Amino acid sequence: MGQFNEQVYEVVKQIPPGRVASYGQVARMIGRPRNARFVGFALHSNPQPGIIPCHRVVFKDGSLAPGFAFGGPEAQRALLEQEGIQFLDDGRVDMEQCCWEVY
DNA sequence: GTCCTGACGAGTA
C-alpha cells in the first residue's frame, strides 16, 4: 500500500467525536486536494475496524455515500447522533457546526 | 504485465 492510505487513516483516526470531516478536507490535509475520491476508496478498501471512524467522514455537502457499508445510512446516522452531531432536515450532517477544525 | 473501476470535488459548458 502506498503512504497515501496510511495518511488517510492517520487523519481520519484523529477526527474527534462529535465532529465530521469531508473527503476533500481529509485529502487536503494529507497534501492531496484532488484525491478526495481515493480518501473514500482508501476507507472502503482498508477500513481498520475500531480504528478508523469511517462514519465521521462525509461529503462536502454533509451527506454520505449512497451505498454505505455499515448496514445502511440509518446506522451511520445513529452513530453520528450518538456523538452529538446534529442532522439537518435534509438528513445531512450539520457541517456548519460539526465540521472538524484542525488546530 | 495491462486495463478498468472506484465512499469525491471543483471547474467549465
Add this chain to the structure above:
DNA sequence: GTACTCGCCAGGA
C-alpha cells in the same frame, strides 16, 4: 441552475 468532464492513486480482474 443543471450537466458533464478532468484530476488523481490504488487495487482487483
